Amino acid sequence: MMSSDGDYITPDEIKNALELLDKDEIASKKRLTAFSSQWHTVINEVDSVSKQFSSLNSLKENLFQIQTRINDSSKLAEDISSKVRQLDKIRGRVSECQKRVQDLLDLQLCSEGVQIAMKNDELEQAAAHVHRYLSIDQTKLQRTADDMAQDCSMITNALKHLQDATELLQNTVSKRFEQASLTQDSKSIERYFKIFPLLGMHDIGLEKFVDYLGRVLQVSADKNLKNVMETSLSSNRASIVFADGLTFVFEEVAKTIEVQQPLIETHYGPEYIFKFLSHLQMHCDNFSNVLLQTFLKTRKIKELLKNLWDESDLNIDKPDSKDIDLLIEEIVLILARYDLYSKFVCKRINADLESKTSSAKLILNNSKLCCSVQELMGKYLEFERYYMEESIKKAMMMDTIEGDDDALTSSMVDDVFFIIRKCVMRSLRSGSLDVLCAVINNAVNALETDMCTFFGQILSAGYPGSGYFNRFTPDLEKIRQTFLASLNNTEVAIEYSKSLSQTFREEIPIKLYDCNTDKLDSCLQDFSRVNASLVTSNRNGFRQLQCSLVEPKLLAWMEPFYEQNYKMNESEFTQTEADNPFVQTLILNVDGLLREFKAKLTSNNYDVLVVALAAESSVQLEKAVMKTEFNRLGSMALDKVVRTLINYFSGASAWPIREKFARLVQITTVLNLERVSDLNEFLSPDSGMRFSWKLTPDSIKQILKLRSDFREDEIRKIKL
Template identity: 35%
Template structure:
């Protein structure tokens, strides 16, 4: 334990000279520190004295400040007290004013009550029902309890309690009696006007209903009248449609026209009467009116769809199609696709009209809800989705999908049978199928736009799957066929071209449809958008499967044509010496014994297939040939010995091949020759250090050769393989990070 800590230590504990010296040094340091602090304090004395003098000079003024502060505090307290008194009086005045205004309103109500009582009696005698309703409307805006309380207060002040009370009760009884009488008269006279088809009287009494607080009754009666007019008009239209003969130019769409007239009638009713309803009944009533009209629309639309199915034989055709799917119908008794063409068109128009009507209803209801700030879009959607019209349209849509599926399937099958014999014509099948695809996709897109993609999931992909199956089965049938027949070769190439063109057309159609349907994204809910994506995914799936078929066909070409042709041409490389001297190198430079002949043979092979292949397939074929050439040539190199001049000769051969193949294709082909180029570079080095320098200049991703492959390539270089240090090559290569 130390005998001291800081400046505090026990002198008696200092037992040796070292402790005494340490204590002395500590005390000296503390003395210096204290002296330094004292010097600093003394240096500040002058400044402190001057500041204290300034403060001392302000002392007389502090007394004045204190007195002024007290005076200001008193003034503020007095002002606050005065303001509180004034505000209390203002509150009293406001309360008195509000009570006076309330009292005046009560007195005015009593005066208006007497006037209304007298005025309604006179108006009823003169059959001025508008004026009578106005008096009753004013009376209904009063509070009877407040009126009786006000009357009682006035009676007490005037001392005529019995007389005033009987007068008030008489006025109230008169107005209640008049209210019931006016309501009865208005209801009766409105019904009489409806029966008499008196439009002026109908509108006259329709305007009176809200004045007597019968908003719902007035709307129900008026809407019932409009529904009667709508039903009568639709009956005449449907009768005229049924009498239309087959010779009429609108015969094939007559039921779609009839449904259109029904919806136009509803739209006309809304356009004409919406201002009247909003003026006298206030905003927020159109949703109720459209809901009542929707009930009549459901009944009338059901009649139209029923007659459509009956006259067009929809159910019979649906049953026949189902029997075809079950295999219960013979070929000669099967329904013909041409019989469905016009029917499908009319069914599409029916769906289009329904969707157009739903959009109209949504727009009017949402606009009305926005103005009135009552209700919500959920109410409108529920009204439409639960309506009988939506149910009928969905049932019709189910029939349409079944018939359309059968129609497109039959057309594809017949089209394939008709043009199968002339499949040698380049792209003929796929060009025709593309026209069908375009018409069908545009047709489906039209359906998406008119009823927001209510078609069932999977229909487009099912149709495309059939086209894919046709091409795939044909192509697979030709892959295993013997190749000695020129016709079979041409058929194989034709189907291969059809597959490539099919992928191109599907990609183009997919992009086009996605662009066209993107305009619908703002009006679609997530579920509807998901349906569109599911439909488009069918195209993607078929496109991927066609690409697999295309790859299979190209692999068959490689096995049956490219490899057998290239093998003898490349094998000749091993018969040509590459361990050459200067004289042989000069001779090879003047007249190359290998690469010139190979290029001529490759040119002949490529020109043979260029005529029969599409541009895309020809590019793929060139890449296929290039890949096979590099693969087989690399194998041949590993069977050959090279001198350094032979390595230079091989480098020239590789560059000549790469330049030629690059000239016959627009695709990049340099990557195919990267391994051969690196092998030729290795064959041209003289020392291991050159290999290190060369590989070091290449990025990791661009260097294709493994250390073992570099070692094998260097073994083919005679000068390096005979070098005394060749046994240490592998370890040296690893140490050089190759």
């Protein structure tokens, strides 16, 4: 037998192939058996599907019938729609034809009616016919006649008659209106005024009517100006007579608008209100400007403004602030009346007009009156600034400490902030946010340059102590009192400034129409500059007080500390613990000083003084301690001194005091160690004190050396 590597198959390979064929045969028989067992099920499913196909055939027939009906309905709808469009077109032509016929009839009636009405002097009836004629499209009339193949002579004659009648009627109404206005015949004026819009003469009629109203107002304005000029100086309203006069002009114009607006809206239409107000405002400008120019001349505004800031001629007397105050009140009243009038005009613009506010503002902003008022606002700001600055200077010159010698503040702070509030709230009446912000800026500058500088100069001069040279200073007590009053004034002024700024922030938006709160807040932020300047002056004053009073006194009161022995035995420690003359005397002296100043300082400044005394006591006592030797008992006595001082100062003020003694407490802690090695417990991370130490390593070693019972070599071994 040949090997498997030749061309012949081996018996093993044949055997394996036969086994595979047997397995495939068995599997095939199993599948055939399974298929044959499912044959009846397959036959049933085929029958079911066949039945469903038969039902689908009937459904197909139904769908075909529906499609046919839809197509028929669609064709029918298109036919109907086409006929409807034709009917609409025919109806439109019929309507147009009817309108042309009606226009022809109206044209004939108007032509005949105008002639009859003119003969009977029935102007309203004639104007109604002309109005109907003007509303007809004449080109369509001609085209109608051509389309009807008729002679156009009838239409041409009617048109000619109506055109001639229109011109005649327009001339007649214009002339009769002029005659009625000359004779002040109000009924005839109103009658002819109503006819103008019927003749298409809206603008002409409105202009003539406003001219008539202007002449009527002119009479009242002249009479008003005469009354103003003849007002006696002894009259109660002599100081505001021009404001009253301008108010009268505004009221007369407002009454005219209020009375005539319904007439114009009814017969001319709401769109003509704007033109009416524009024309009438021109007359208002003339009346108002005459009065304002007379006001400027009579009150000598130009001369006063020149003298306010003129420093070249020293012989010129500056205007008195009281007189300027009266003048400012009248100017502000004028501005307030103008603001009220402008709001009235805004309201009278018809609500149907778009952008009614902008339209009203357009009328006023383009007027001569607005320009004059803006110029007057500029003059008002100059007068207000002068009054404010002069009044503040007077308040500083007349500054007094009212009452007894222990008064906390002087009169200046109340006076200055009263003046500031008065000026700002007065500017609010002008109705202009720009004017208000300008006055606030002037107020901030005045507070900075005058009041803050005044306090700064007094506090920078220092508090005179009790030294040898100070005994020869005249009015020493008065200088001290002035210093302390200024110190209190700065603290009170800070509160006033914050309160005033907040008050403005709350009240102004309520009282000022259409207030821009962002702009107002930005302006009021400038009060922070005043507060910062006052805080700087206050701190500088306390530095001066500390240098001239606190430090010298505490330095003297610390002298007994050096006389006491802190290397104590048991008996000395017991006696010192029961009665320590140093700390008792120190507290007695400090308490006496605080009692003296408590009645002279505000509560806040008093607390600042207590803190300053506490801080300086700690510093001075630390210096004394660093020059003294201690043993264990002496360190315990020092700890009692420090704790006694802390308890005293903590009870003297509501402010935290312990922080001022932090270094001193740590010094006594180091001095009270039993052994030098005990310091490692405080310096370990687990002690919780490592990061709160205020003493440097060199300072700690120096403090350890103050203990006479600690050895030098043990101190050197400490690792800090």
